[in-house]
Amino acid sequence: MSFLRPRFKGERALIAGIAIDATGSGMYVPFNLIFFSHVTDLPLAQIGLVLTVTSLIALAALPLGGAAVDRFGALKVLIVLYLVRALGFALYPLAHSLPAFAVLALVTAAGTRAAPSTLQARFAELLSGTDRDRMQALSRSLGNAGLGGGTLIASLIIATAGDHGYVIAAWLNAGSFVVAALLATRTPASPHADRNRPSRKGGYRLVAKDPSFLLLALSNLSLAIGYTSLTILLPVFAIKWLHVPQGLIGSAFIVNTALCATLGVPVAALARRRFRTRIGMAQAGAGLFVLAFVGQIVLGTVRPENNALAMTVLLTCVVVATFGELVHSPAASTLAQAAAPAALRGRYLAAYQSSWALANALAPSVFTALVSQDGRLPWLVIAVTAVLGAFMLRLAERRLPADAVYFEPPAAKAEPAEAEAATG
Template identity: 35%
Template structure:
């Protein structure tokens, strides 16, 4: 346990099948993620502009999935929603193999994105149930680290398959992704908790015997008492949601903005973004859990403020890189990426733990569903906003993100004053 604690890892006894399920899911996602656009173009013969329209349409149509998933989680529990999200993607990725009609693919993309949007709040809610007291941020950090490692490994396998098999390789990638979702669903569905019961009120798994009256069909005992009206009445949570939207835009800048900025706006070599992404992935895998442990004694709004400041520093470094000196520019980009990743490592588990800590147990799914909605909105807006700003000035996207971070700092400062102490910082077991 000493080594585990030093690395910032939570106690996983009795919960290892859930961890394996996450790794399997991440491996499958990594297989397909780098080829999400290219697959439909190269394997299905659909023009790139049509592919972009398909993906944007699917993203718009999937916006209600997060809030609906939150309601389902509160009603039936996160395990069932998590299994359902994986089974949805088993069906859609299997169906990808057998159709090349754009309108049918739009429906499948939309269903896939619904599965994605159900998956994320369900995972966070299930972690909130199984995590030991005071260690939720560690679980979220470990989950993120494992997912990055799995996606990276899956990407390498997927690249090998595509390079070796061409169109057949793309088909193999899609089929293996479907298999990974099926295996993950089976692991979660068949897992039975064997760890010692947690203290009352900490959200123990509803599917297991608990020292309380049973709820029908996995329904949360207090589910009928509240809904999204109660969530929206929580003004402090609305402030947190505003910061979630800002941080989502900051995070998406890595995948949607940085490559275009480096290659198109600064005219730097095309190999540089790949190296920057590799630095980010390695840092997340190696440092996420240890950093989450290091800051768990601090108040969460303060940690998030530090993350926002670090993001502003990283954006300033990105904006300042010269386009006429490749070596100097790469050095600045690497420094900016290191600072960016530290901000990301601070923000991701802390935001999740803060939202779960704010939510009453019977509304936890709805709180997490609202967080997912903010991420979905950011995914819809970011491509258009980033490219529009970039077309009008290389530094404008970074300036806009800095202003957004500044607004988040102001909101977090107010939350620091109004949130209860137990929400701002969990008590960590010795």
């Protein structure tokens, strides 16, 4: 299969690291508070407070990480972030005091915040054109498969080892980061041409003065809030508004994870053939989000008493939203990579990643406030923000370079025809 054929030496090592990283994360992400409660023996309320505070403080790691990428290259920064998180999870079982846990939580949260934009910069260093789109889809697919596999492994360990299974999972996660770091060393060094050229002065001020990139980031913020609906809004909506039994809600996460893991690459490849531009592909994904969210509004209006019918409609909406994710995500992420100037790529992608961080920070309070008024209201809000996000993409299209907007820039297509005419 052509979409799995490596484009550079070390690509298999890079994607294996992504999969292993995701598998390790899958061992604790679904359990989160319970995981840290068993690993550290601290009270649940203290753990929740520390994780919230450190997560907010760790937002500062995004601009710092972006500047480090521009200074040292994405490879070195990525390896350091892997090792920082490995150290954090290796030491968590020893953090029985609140200060020790807070320090480790802050360090690992900072590494986790900075990692996605660093990985995006790494893709941009190693790939160009539609190969970036392919890698976006492949990494997302592997990430979802890894999360699902890690959750299954952790569940089996906890089932057989009891409470000690959480400590084992912590150390296995630490080991996964070490392996990912070792695999990263088998990939090409960051291009010296990007790092050693005279740096453009201004740093983040230049990002703030770039209207086209700011539109991309604002568009992503508008749509990223919708991405969080599966984990934050949907369970509350289904249980509190539709009165669906709690035990059935897990099926929505299983469907989403399975579809992302198995169909991410082929759906993205099909969409690239269907659309001429990344803007068009991203807008199509936004349109699917709107359709899914309107479907939830209709479901919340009818509120069928039959649980089987309610779950059928709800899962159908989840499937539609998942396809929206599979179409929008790779196109939007590659747009950001291609629009970022090479000399400031780290800073640009860190700024873009902040839209995800802000959406994740805002979503819990926004959704809980709205759903307490009316279960349909949050779906209406994120449907509107998805429409706004698609509109901002259209506005950005006029300002972005052709090689960012088009999968194959018109100039590249015209060159062979011009050469043939000249020889004729």
